[in-house]
Amino acid sequence: MSAAPQKAKAGAEKIDVTVSAVVPLNELVTRFEFKAKDGRDLPTFSAGAHTVVQMNDQGRTRLNPYSIMSDPADTSHYAISVRRDDEGRGGSLFMHRNVKVGDEMTITFPVNLFSLDLRARKQVFIAGGIGITPFMAMIAQMERLGGQWELHYSVRTEALGTYVQELSYKHPGKVHVYYDDQSQAIALEDLLDGQPLGTNVYVCGPKGMIDWVHATASAAGWPDANVHSEEFTKPQPGKPFQVRLCKSDKVIDVGEHESLLEAIERSGVEAPFLCRGGACGQCETDVVSFDGDFIHRDHWLDDDQHANGSKIMPCVSRFVGKSLELDR
Amino acid sequence: MIADAEGAEAILELAAQDPDLMTKSHIIFIPKGTNYTQALRDLKPAQFYEGPSYEAAVQRIRHVLAEAKMGLQVYLTGTEGLMGQAQNEAMQAGIPHSAIQTEHRGSVARRMQCVHCKGITEDVITDPFVCSHCGLNLFVRDHYSRRLAAYQGVCIDAEDPGNVPEPQELYT
């Protein structure tokens, strides 16, 4: 329409930041805080938002999404909490081992795929382990809005109960903690029973927990629209495979420890993305032809699309077989 | 369960399929001149109320919804006007519209809002029709508001006053 249509950029807008604090919380989890490099306030965000942190790991670019857990009303800094994953692809290890106060990094503008339903009469938060992070921001926002909420937080042990003390101290009566090693479990059916009409439930944690909450709520007659979840799937390693990118006319190799999206980016081809976790739909790519099997790991495409091989989400999904051609 | 007129038949069918349902059900029924009341009472629902009109029943509906807990199932059956208005109450109370079950029975008449004077004309069965409030000739736009529980009526002869096509029956 206007003279110079601008092409959409890959990923959200970027912000240059300086690491302002690195706070180890327990054996596995460390908090990182960022301030804007230019000294100004960071963009306002809504509770539930994440940012994608760009890591320069010996020439290799890693992009990992983390929920922003700091108070949305305080934009002097952002905080994320990173759980070390010794078996993972190295992003969390890089953060734990290499990132120091004063380092300069690049993060994206906040993107919210897990926002609060502000109409809700009451919010019920259910967290498992490091899934507590988005709720830290949500609780701050609910406290400010004066809304009703309660948190049910399941952790492995007292020692690994990230932010348990702080939460219990600040919000007695609203925070309920369950310790696995003491055989405590969230009594989900009881807690869903008797909630006022218009209550919304939010769950963030391991996949099993998310599925359990959805299934239990559904069985108790809760509408699907009142149950919200966020799960970032991490790209899993897999057998290397080869892909032809038709538009760019390139053949690329996807290594064992990189995602298809990362391999596309490494070859210099720009591809859209936001969450890099199979949830937002931005990187959806058409399949031109294939001979083999897809390993779909996203939460975006529907079952039909997964079955007929017409599309793939390159941020998390892989391929095993003879040949794959993509419209990219 | 909220029903009017022939909507009673849908409840009777439901009860026949699953008699246990009635032990937990609260039926609010507006007969609109039909005589299903005794048949519904015979189902022995946990609670039963017969109202002379929707307007008379709405306070009770609001009260029930305000006290209700998550897991409540809402079933609406009968005329479009009844279902639409009751659905709006349930949505206001926090139930997403997609989780409210509806079953249309009886009259195909539509509830219309005149976009000009905002007046509601009930039981409209022709297109175009005359607004019962401001008297303008309105055509039925295929545009439904859940909040108003009404379709939109728009002046048909604004550009050529008096040129109004012969009314056709809706759904023929």
Add this chain to the structure above:
Amino acid sequence: MTIQFNEETFRDDYSFHNSDWAIKRFPFPFHEDSYMYAVNMEQHRGGPEGSVYEKRFDVDEHYVSEMRDRAMVLADDPLRCQSLPHMTLAGWDLLELIMVSKSEDYPDLFELHRNGNQWRWVNKPLGIDDTFTFLDETTLPYGPMEYITRQAQGDFCVLDQRDDMLWMDAGMVTTQADWSLDFDIGMNFFEWHAPVPLAHEMGIFKRALKFLLNIQQGAPARRLNWTMTVNPLLDTSPENYHKWGIQKTTLTPENIGAKQHLRVELQTFFRLPRSNALVFPIRCYLCSFQDLMTMPKWGRRLHRVVRDLPEELATYKGFIDNRPMMLDYLSQFDDGLPTSRGVWPDLDTEPALKKSS
């Protein structure tokens, strides 16, 4: 002040007029000699200097009179501005976005002084100097959305985002192209578009929704839409259609150049940071046919577009009855020469109209 504000009306005597500056920067919507409905999104990050795309919220010579017209519409029908209770936070988001943008983009017209949550807002063209507490509704004369959109040209739809869907849960709508906020409030994206013809078959709205759901903070988008209006009437609401519809029949071959206006909507989309809602400002620009014809390229092109538009679109846009008269008028300005690509008038490079004898 850099902008000379017009003294003009959008009703009764219709003294609305465009200066040469306003004609030249008019957002002519046709980039080629034909038109088909399309989503046509692009990023909203400025544009050529002086164009309507340059600033986040364009302010032009019609600002003061448009705001006066809005106040009249609202006095007559307060339901043109509504906000469901959960949308107040989004209203504050919008207030902040507009105040920050305008004070940065037009420092000679608007000032914003912030000290924590104590804010002072100075709007020189409208003579406003208010101090209030951000996020405290009791310190403003209206709700935050109404307060700021009484001071911003164009309609504003504030869309809540839930369950991968957009919901029309708040808005200020006084310059609309025949749709009713009071009727549509609370509707989802597909419901409020239900009356648009052809769109469902084209699957166009599904793609548009997907795009809008993914608009992110710091990366606003925009598109154009257009229709036709007889007389420079801003308030073409369905509410008042029984009053203004008749004006369409007042066109004559003699007055069509002055009375018939091309109405262009510059639609922009911004993610709101606190509420995660989406604001959808719809800014309306009007230009009479005779003013458009001062740009030879636009004259040639408008004739071709109106001539070749599919019948259902001409009906939907409400000018099917007047199309023959429009074509009689417009054909005088089409000498058959080719036109350059793009929307700009290219006054320096496009040939003047070849007069036929």
